[in-house]
Amino acid sequence: MNIHTKAVHAGDRKKQGDHIPVTTPIYTASSFVYESIETTDKVFGNEMEGYAYARYDNPTNHALEDLCTELEGGHGSLACATGMAAIEMALSTALLDRRKKVVAANALYGATINMLTKVLEPFGVETIFVDICDFDKVAAAIAEEKPGAVLMETISNPLLRVGPLDKIAALTKEAGAALIVDNTFATPLLVRPMDLGANMVVHSLTKYLAGHGDVMGGLIVSDDAHFDALRTLARTYGPTLGPFEAYLAMRGIKTxxxxxxxxxxxxxxxxxxxxxxxxxxxxxxxxxxxxxxxxxxxxxxxxxxxxxxxxxxxxxxxxxxxxxxxxxxxxxxxxxxxxxxxxxxxxxxxxxxxxxxxxxxxxxxxxxxxxxxxxxxxxxxxxxxxxxxxxx
Ligand SMILES: Cc1ncc(COP(=O)(O)O)c(C=O)c1O
Incomplete structure (x- = not known):
């Protein structure tokens, strides 16, 4: 399906009892109950699909996540309170069972550089910055440093440089590293990094996707291999987007x-x-x-x-x-x-x-x-x- 079609249909119109709302309502409930406590137990234990506690998931966020998974072509998504929270969650997921080392593009959003150097570095995560457009340098850095993750933006800020994402994806796969791509500037209208081999795509929803200057949000679209770890980490960290913001972001994405x-x-x-x-x-x-x-x-x-x-x-x-x-x-x-x-x-x-x-x-x-x-x-x-x- 074309992206224009997905944008207005994906995620919405899920059956609620005997009716189907044309757009997903804002679910403000912080927790969810079932007729029997046994059902609640199964939902809590991930043995059964459903909602238990809004930090884990809620139907409004779920609709937005399904929509974004369709747009970017991943396995599943996680909506976060901001783009920065999404970047943090993606890096934590990637490094969970890998070497605590990141090869990152030297041209990144300023706050992302700060996260790497001023927050993660003191926690023992080392970052090596490279010119992501110089393929030989990226290849050498990956070979020498054996990073757990490679982090880049599809289109860099503010000089608009574009690294060879497809070739870097092949390298990271071979090296067993996770490739995380911030696709905020390009959006899935221009590039779908998952199609090119990225493991996780992050967005500041605040920008083109929501698009109206009235909501903050972040999003991670993940492949199958990282999705469970991502959602499990999110249960503990609690970077969750609020349902009002999820609604606004979803409304924005339609256009x-x-x-x-x-x-x-x-x-x-x-x-x-x-x-x-x-x-x-x-x-x-x-x-x-x-x-x-x-x-x-x-x-x-x-x-x-x-x-x-x-x-x-x-x-x-x-x-x-x-x-x-x-x-x-x-x-x-x-x-x-x-x-x-x-x-x-x-x-x-x-x-x-x-x-x-x-x-x-x-x-x-x-x-x-x-x-x-x-x-x-x-x-x-x-x-x-x-x-x-x-x-x-
Ligand atoms: C490329 C890029 N990534 C991430 C972010 C962070 O997003 P947020 O401000 O929603 O946390 C920004 C914010 O400007 C950005 O430009």
Missing amino acids: FPLRMERQCRNAIDVAAFLRQHPKVAKVNFLNDPSHPDAATLQRLLPSGLYGAMISFEIKDAGREEVFAFMNRLKLIVKATSLGDVHSMMLYPAMSSHRDLSPKQRERLGIRDGLVRLSVGIEDAADICADLNQAFR
Whole structure:
């Protein structure tokens, strides 16, 4: 089935007694009872399907999880309170019975880098960062370090680099490591990492999937091999998404492929506008024929869909000039998120990569004049007009 069809049908319309609700209700119950305590006992013991306690599972979350499993093509899913909780759960699951070592892309969301270096490292999990787009370096790191897990983003933030996910999946499989892919930027409309051999896919639901800037959430889609361990760990950790948020996320996902297609189309127009603008020094966008990962992009991305994230460098600009430019924006929202229906701009040096030193940022190619634009569903000409007036 096509992703547009799955988005509006999967997970919903499960029979409840004698009726079928067209959309899944919000189940606020914190626990569930059965006619006989013997049944409750079996549900608690996982001998029988059902709901016992909302930290373990509830029907609203379950519907959302089924929907996301369909979208990403995995065995099962777990909905979490945030994207960060999802990343933590995926890493804990992967490392449960493996070497406590991670090979991670050096270009990751800032908070993910912090989790690895400031939280997991003190707990004895070592991380080796590599340039995930340099296949030889990734292969050498996996061979030398024998990691329990490899962690990467499908499309990196904010420079939009794309590692050879399919080839890395083959390597990790051979090495017995688990491959975890953060697919937040690409979404399953562009890439389905499980189809390419990833073991777990994580999302910040907060972004494109929910898409309206009104809910936080995270999600892990897992293969068969990791699913039971993932759910068992979640019972203990309790990263559970609330049912109101699960409902909102599911409602948002119904229009996600529609929104994303339009956002991708808009982004092509906005990138073209930026490329010809005299105040712009450099544009990072995936439709660039001279993109450093062009061969990988051609292999992994469907034609005509390049995502809806753009980053660009304003000519001769430092922090002060970037702030002045951002303050002049009238339509584009100056906020630290992405993937919403409205366009948003962020200054990586101030937000997503704030905790890195200027030298670390420079090494990653995140210069002082760089801004990141998440293109929304507005009219592309209006977005360009706003940028144009802000450039002055
Ligand atoms: C690529 C990526 N992964 C994970 C996260 C974390 O998601 P959340 O803010 O929902 O915890 C973010 C947040 O911006 C992100 O951009």
